[in-house]
Amino acid sequence: MPGNGDSLTRLRAALTVFFALDGFVFAGWVVRIPAIKEQTNASASALGLALLGVSAGAVVTMTLTGRLCRRYGNHRVTVVCAVLLSLSVALPPLTHSALALGLVLLLFGAAYGGINVAFNSAAVELVAALRRPIMPSFHAAFSLGGMTGAGLGGLVAGSLSPIRHLLLLTAVGLVVTAAVGPTLLRHEPPAPPRREREDAPRRLDGRTRALVLVFGLIAGCTAYGEGALADWGALHLEQDLGASAGAAAAGYSCFALAMTVGRLTGTTLLERLGQTRTVVAGGTTAAAGMLLGSLAPSLWAALLGYAVTGLGLANLFPVAVERAGALAGSSGVATASTLGYGGMLLGPPAIGFMADWFTLPAALTSVALLAAVAAAVGALVGLATRRAGG
Numbered sequence: 001m002p003g004n005g006d007s008l009t010r011l012r013a014a015l016t017v018f019f020a021l022d023g024f025v026f027a028g029w030v031v032r033i034p035a036i037k038e039q040t041n042a043s044a045s046a047l048g049l050a051l052l053g054v055s056a057g058a059v060v061t062m063t064l065t066g067r068l069c070r071r072y073g074n075h076r077v078t079v080v081c082a083v084l085l086s087l088s089v090a091l092p093p094l095t096h097s098a099l100a101l102g103l104v105l106l107l108f109g110a111a112y113g114g115i116n117v118a119f120n121s122a123a124v125e126l127v128a129a130l131r132r133p134i135m136p137s138f139h140a141a142f143s144l145g146g147m148t149g150a151g152l153g154g155l156v157a158g159s160l161s162p163i164r165h166l167l168l169l170t171a172v173g174l175v176v177t178a179a180v181g182p183t184l185l186r187h188e189p190p191a192p193p194r195r196e197r198e199d200a201p202r203r204l205d206g207r208t209r210a211l212v213l214v215f216g217l218i219a220g221c222t223a224y225g226e227g228a229l230a231d232w233g234a235l236h237l238e239q240d241l242g243a244s245a246g247a248a249a250a251g252y253s254c255f256a257l258a259m260t261v262g263r264l265t266g267t268t269l270l271e272r273l274g275q276t277r278t279v280v281a282g283g284t285t286a287a288a289g290m291l292l293g294s295l296a297p298s299l300w301a302a303l304l305g306y307a308v309t310g311l312g313l314a315n316l317f318p319v320a321v322e323r324a325g326a327l328a329g330s331s332g333v334a335t336a337s338t339l340g341y342g343g344m345l346l347g348p349p350a351i352g353f354m355a356d357w358f359t360l361p362a363a364l365t366s367v368a369l370l371a372a373v374a375a376a377v378g379a380l381v382g383l384a385t386r387r388a389g390g
Contacts, residue, residue, distance in 0.1 A: 008190060011126060012134075014183040016141045018078055018119050021176050023145030025089050026112065027256060028169045030230040031153035031249040032093070032162045034238055039162070042098040044360070048352020050102035051231050055344035057109025058116070062341065065117040066334040074122035075184035079177060081115035086173025093162035113341060121333050122189060124325040129190035135322040136266025136315055143263055143314070147256035154249030212324045212332045214381055216339025218279065219320035221374035224343035225286060225313050225367040229255050232351050233293075233306060236360050241299045251306050258307040262314025275319050276382030283375025286312025287368040294364035309367070316374055343370075 037047050069077050088111050091104035123138045149169075156165055229252060238248040262269075262282075269278055286309050293305025317340060324336035354363035 007187060008126065008129060010183055011122075011187055011190065012130075014180050015078075015119055015123055015126065016138060017176065017180045018082060018115070018184075019123075019138045019141040020145035020148075021082065021173060022085065022112070022115055022119070023142035023147075023256070024149035025085055025145075025169050025173055026230070027146040027149030027252060028153050028166065029089055029092065029108070031150050031157065031234055031252060032165060033231060034235050034245065034248065035157070035162050036092055036095075036101065037235070039093070040096060040098050040101050042101070044355045045349075045352045046098040048349040048355075050098045050105060051352070052349045053102040053105030054109035054112065055227065055341060055347070057106040057111075058113025058341045058344065059338055061110040061113040062117050062334060062338045065114040066121075066331070068114075069118055069121055074118050074125065074189055075187070077118040078115060078122060079181040079184055081111050081118055082173065082177040082181065084111035085115055086170050086177065087111075089173070090163070090166045090170045093166055116341070117334060117337050120321055120337060122184075124322065124333050125189045127322065127325075133267050133270055133322070135318045136263045136270070139314075139318045140260050140263030140266065143256050143259035143310075147253050147260055150249055150252040150256055154246045154253065157245040157249055208327050211381070212328050212335050213339070214377060215320040215324045215327075215332075216336040216342075218374045218377055219317050219324075219336050219340030220343035220346075221283075221370040221377075222313050222316040222320070222343065223340045224347045224370050225290065225309065226317075227344035227347040228351055228364060228367045229293075229306060229309065231347070232355075232360065232364065236294070236364060237299060237302060240359075240361055241297075241302060243299050247299065251303055254303045255306040255310040258310030259314045262311045263318065266315040266318060269315065270319070275323065276378055276385075278315055279319055279378030280375045280382075282312045282314065282316050283371045283373075283378060284312070285309075286316075286371035287375070288312075290368040290371060291365060294361045294368070309371075312371060 040050070042050060065077060065081075085108070088104070088108040091107065092101060095101040095104055119138075123135060127133070127135055153165065233251045233255065234248040237243040237251045238245065273281065289305050289308025289310075289312055291305070293302050293309055296302040296305055320340065321333055321336050324332035326332075328335070351360075351363045351366065354366065
């Protein structure tokens with residue numbers, strides 16, 4: 001059992017790398033969505049249904065992954081899912097219809113959902129062992145990986161075909177997993193502090209279950225926004241504002257960079273403002289930013305809106321997952337994560353249909369609406385907690 005600082009530091013570094021790898025691979029895929037749309041000749045609604053495969057595969061797999069983690073351990077499942085994620089990202093450019101795209105995205109989504117449950121559960125265990133609120137730092141690594149993947153994707157979009165680009169992502173993913181995976185496999189997960197084990201409730205009461213669901217709702221509103229910008233942000237810039245493929249990819253880079261900055265400062269923000277104020281301020285900021293990003297008439301204003309949205313959303317998901325884990329352990333993490341990625345399940349088809357019924361900019365304003373909902377729910381939870389003296 002790892003019990004010393006050096007061992008925990010190595011585990012933290014390895015988990016950070018896997019968070020970053022996940023963001024890197026996912027962003028590399030999303031910046032090629034416009035090219036894949038053209039390749040498959042899909043309409044906006046058909047593309048939305050195909051993109052549903054990512055979220056559907058993720059959400060369906062999450063419950064199963066939780067069981068696998070309990071049986072085989074979070075570390076082993078993280079490594080296996082990293083391999084599957086790296087292999088499946090090369091499949092989308094091999095398709096030539098929306099139906100085929102949706103089917104391969106089910107596989108990609110399953111691997112994506114699996115690794116998210118596994119390494120978030122491992123991170124919660126490490127946070128408990130270290131007794132420090134470092135969860136935002138792991139999600140900062142995801143955002144940094146996303147920013148890097150989107151930035152490199154924008155650079156190569158004009159020179160590399162989607163198949164070559166995504167095959168390179170496969171190679172990078174497998175090499176990184178081979179290099180870092182043994183660190184996780186060699187170490188057992190850290191045990192939580194003895195007092196936390198003794199104080200942990202044997203059964204969850206109704207109030208605790210309700211709070212876990214509420215934090216899952218906040219996570220869902222956040223994931224909806226992240227998924228919307230990942231799946232539709234570049235297309236909006238290219239289709240509605242006339243941006244080039246490289247400039248459109250820069251939109252997700254701005255969003256990911258802002259999320260990285262927000263999450264790197266997340267621990268300090270939480271210590272100064274507390275969880276409730278952080279959620280309320282973040283949701284309000286994201287709502288304002290997305291209204292600008294979706295309705296601005298110029299590329300630069302839209303990019304600014306994407307960045308403000310990223311700052312606002314940055315710490316909502318980490319706070320929601322950490323609070324759910326603190327309340328209900330690994331089952332709370334699984335519940336909040338499943339509800340969170342349910343936001344991604346709803347987002348792609350909803351925005352696709354709204355884009356066909358109205359316009360894509362109008363559809364993207366739904367991100368602002370749900371960010372405002374997250375802020376309101378966070379405020380209500382904080383108020384109820386204060387009244388209950390919790």
